[in-house]
Amino acid sequence: MQFYLNGYRPGDPDILPEAPGAANRAAELPATVDVLVVGSGPAGSVLAAQLSMFPGIRTRLVERRNGPLELGQADGIACRTVEMFEAFGMGAKLIREAYWVNETVFWRPSPDDRSRIVRTGRIQDVEDGLSEFPHVIVNQARLQQYLLEYMRKSPTRLEPDYGLEFVRLVVDAEGEYPVRATLRNVDSGIEHSIRAKYVVGCDGARSAVRQSIGAEPHGDYANHAWGVMDMLAVTDFPDIRLKAAIQSADEGNILLIPREGGYLVRLYVDLGDVDLNDRGAVRQKYTSGKIIEAAQRVLRPYTLEVRDIAWFSVYEVGQRVTDRFDDVPPEAARSRLPRVFIAGDACHTHSAKAGQGMNVSMQDAFNLGWKLVSVLDGRAKPELLRTYSVERHAVAKVLIDFDKEWSKIMASPPKDPERPELGGVDPAELQAYFARSLRYTAGVATHYPPATALTAQSTHQSLAKGFTIGMRFHSAPVVRLADAKPMQLGHVARADGAWRLYAFADASAERLRALADFLAESPNSPVRRFTSKDADIDSVIDVRAVFQQGHRELKVEELPPMLLPRKGRFGLIDYEKAFCPDLKNGPDIFVLRGIDRAKGAIVIVRPDQYVANVLPLDAHDALAAFFAGFLLDRP
Numbered sequence: 361m362q363f364y365l366n367g368y369r370p371g372d373p374d375i376l377p378e379a380p381g382a383a384n385r386a387a388e389l390p391a392t393v394d395v396l397v398v399g400s401g402p403a404g405s406v407l408a409a410q411l412s413m414f415p416g417i418r419t420r421l422v423e424r425r426n427g428p429l430e431l432g433q434a435d436g437i438a439c440r441t442v443e444m445f446e447a448f449g450m451g452a453k454l455i456r457e458a459y460w461v462n463e464t465v466f467w468r469p470s471p472d473d474r475s476r477i478v479r480t481g482r483i484q485d486v487e488d489g490l491s492e493f494p495h496v497i498v499n500q501a502r503l504q505q506y507l508l509e510y511m512r513k514s515p516t517r518l519e520p521d522y523g524l525e526f527v528r529l530v531v532d533a534e535g536e537y538p539v540r541a542t543l544r545n546v547d548s549g550i551e552h553s554i555r556a557k558y559v560v561g562c563d564g565a566r567s568a569v570r571q572s573i574g575a576e577p578h579g580d581y582a583n584h585a586w587g588v589m590d591m592l593a594v595t596d597f598p599d600i601r602l603k604a605a606i607q608s609a610d611e612g613n614i615l616l617i618p619r620e621g622g623y624l625v626r627l628y629v630d631l632g633d634v635d636l637n638d639r640g641a642v643r644q645k646y647t648s649g650k651i652i653e654a655a656q657r658v659l660r661p662y663t664l665e666v667r668d669i670a671w672f673s674v675y676e677v678g679q680r681v682t683d684r685f686d687d688v689p690p691e692a693a694r695s696r697l698p699r700v701f702i703a704g705d706a707c708h709t710h711s712a713k714a715g716q717g718m719n720v721s722m723q724d725a726f727n728l729g730w731k732l733v734s735v736l737d738g739r740a741k742p743e744l745l746r747t748y749s750v751e752r753h754a755v756a757k758v759l760i761d762f763d764k765e766w767s768k769i770m771a772s773p774p775k776d777p778e779r780p781e782l783g784g785v786d787p788a789e790l791q792a793y794f795a796r797s798l799r800y801t802a803g804v805a806t807h808y809p810p811a812t813a814l815t816a817q818s819t820h821q822s823l824a825k826g827f828t829i830g831m832r833f834h835s836a837p838v839v840r841l842a843d844a845k846p847m848q849l850g851h852v853a854r855a856d857g858a859w860r861l862y863a864f865a866d867a868s869a870e871r872l873r874a875l876a877d878f879l880a881e882s883p884n885s886p887v888r889r890f891t892s893k894d895a896d897i898d899s900v901i902d903v904r905a906v907f908q909q910g911h912r913e914l915k916v917e918e919l920p921p922m923l924l925p926r927k928g929r930f931g932l933i934d935y936e937k938a939f940c941p942d943l944k945n946g947p948d949i950f951v952l953r954g955i956d957r958a959k960g961a962i963v964i965v966r967p968d969q970y971v972a973n974v975l976p977l978d979a980h981d982a983l984a985a986f987f988a989g990f991l992l993d994r995p
């Protein structure tokens with residue numbers, strides 16, 4: 361964590377200096393804003409948190425509810441999402457508070473007495489080395505609180521406008537603020553008009569923003585219901601502190617999720633198919649008492665005494681994906697630029713069993729946030745915004761297909777070996793499918809194809825085989841040269857809208873030094889071309905180098921100027937740009953990530969932590985051309 365760049369300030373360094381005028385922002389709704397975010401769920405909170413760091417961007421976050429969410433809804437946080445939270449500086453806090461899903465157990469009817477369940481399998485949840493972070497469980501409301509605190513401490517002191525409901529919008533053909541939105545005060549019913557450069561609908565499954573832009577969700581409506589209950593209970597079921605997939609012979613299935621704090625537990629209880637002609641009936645039929653009774657029957661011979669119910673809901677969601685995630689219909693794709701976007705459940709809805717809803721929703725927002733920042737800050741061409749729908753729509757389609765398969769297998773009764781003609785799923789098959797899906801459910805399987813200027817062809821992939829172009833940057837341990845600190849290289853990435861250029865040294869480091877000189881001096885250097893003269897040199901493209909020698913073999917004073925940049929109002933030197941392998945703990949980063957030791961490599965990483973390109977260290981022109989594909993020259 362770096363602070364005091366522009367002067368010493370006592371107190372909590374997470375509370376950033378307030379931008380002029382920020383304190384008054386919450387008071388009144390202005391006539392115009394740059395970005396209007398609708399909905400403060402996981403997607404809206406991640407988006408607003410990113411935007412809140414930029415005082416030059418006027419953001420407003422409107423929320424229909426009268427205050428923050430306090431209870432319930434999603435709770436699974438994939439490894440990939442924790443990696444994202446680390447970029448907000450909240451990874452350590454999250455994993456301290458959370459339940460860690462290290463292993464999953466499987467229970468099924470005993471072959472000797474099918475009225476009793478027995479433990480049949482146990483698997484590791486996150487494969488070794490998949491991420492430096494665990495898969496964790498924390499309540500959605502708590503996660504949103506983290507993001508609200510982050511906004512509150514940001515230079516803009518952004519706070520949601522509660523009790524304000526989005527009603528409709530119209531997009532004008534031109535004008536600086538072409539989106540005209542109507543909001544309604546939930547208490548008084550009074551309507552307000554507001555003009556925005558961009559509107560983002562993070563307003564959930566029944567999104568009114570989606571409706572306003574004529575986008576259509578396609579797929580199945582809810583046909584299967586699950587009772588969800590967060591409870592404090594006394595039980596003799598031995599795996600109450602492990603994630604458990606439990607199949608009974610005739611009483612249905614349970615997915616048991618231990619929760620943060622050591623005592624709380626969540627049960628998803630299968631309630632069977634819903635009558636589509638009588639939607640809502642299942643909610644009336646299944647009271648909390650009925651859900652508990654159903655759980656008790658599945659868990660037999662074990663007992664379950666519920667002492668307190670923290671939250672309870674019946675969750676019935678079909679698998680649907682919206683045809684496009686912005687306001688530009690396909691026929692206008694070449695002539696119009698997007699002005700309105702949707703993210704999260706507004707784009708895709710599916711079951712809760714694979715724990716993907718909140719994660720994919722936040723990743724949508726993380727994908728869009730830096731693109732909006734880049735365009736509004738004048739760093740990038742507005743065409744960049746077209747890539748949001750292209751990239752995330754493809755991700756949503758994969759999610760829906762996965763969820764259909766997953767839901768089917770989870771809701772099937774276990775096969776009875778004595779009566780195979782009745783069908784059902786073999787418990788070993790369920791466990792194998794679960795294990796095969798773990799990379800996907802950890803959130804690290806997303807792979808953007810080279811369909812946009814942001815993802816290069818894999819021409820030079822062999823130089824860094826472990827940093828797959830189009831996939832998330834897979835962190836590895838290093839030692840920071842200047843202060844000998846062992847750390848994760850990926851943790852230098854902040855949610856600050858900047859690109860990261862990791863230069864992995866060649867054997868002699870000659871090509872690395874030539875690259876550093878090119879970046880510092882050449883008029884064609886992307887760092888020089890695309891960064892304003894008055895901005896810090898690493899604010900658009902942040903250059904980091906990883907040498908091959910141990911940190912005691914290299915001298916800080918011999919680093920090239922690009923790796924000791926001067927920043928801030930005092931021209932202080934940033935000493936955190938150069939790294940060495942961590943030679944004490946197993947294979948080093950060059951081995952772990954398959955980097956060519958003779959030639960080295962440039963790995964270009966997007967602000968949302970996805971690898972965009974891998975290039976040779978001496979491909980200076982190709983490097984400049986890559987960034988020129990979407991960034992703008994700055995005065």
Ligand SMILES: Cc1cc2nc3c(=O)[nH]c(=O)nc-3n(C[C@H](O)[C@H](O)[C@H](O)COP(=O)(O)OP(=O)(O)OC[C@H]3O[C@@H](n4cnc5c(N)ncnc54)[C@H](O)[C@@H]3O)c2cc1C
Nearest residue numbers: 399401402403424433434525526563564704705712717718
């Ligand atoms: C009742 C419920 C129970 C759920 N249970 C589970 C679960 O058990 N497990 C699981 O994995 N997932 C669950 N989910 C799904 C999970 O919560 C979502 O996938 C996730 O929250 C999606 O995030 P989001 O930000 O896209 O949308 P949401 O979290 O739905 O947030 C949308 C926000 O927009 C606000 N809003 C809506 N319309 C307007 C408007 N017109 N104007 C202003 N604000 C508006 C809403 O009040 C809300 O705060 C549940 C969802 C719901 C609604």
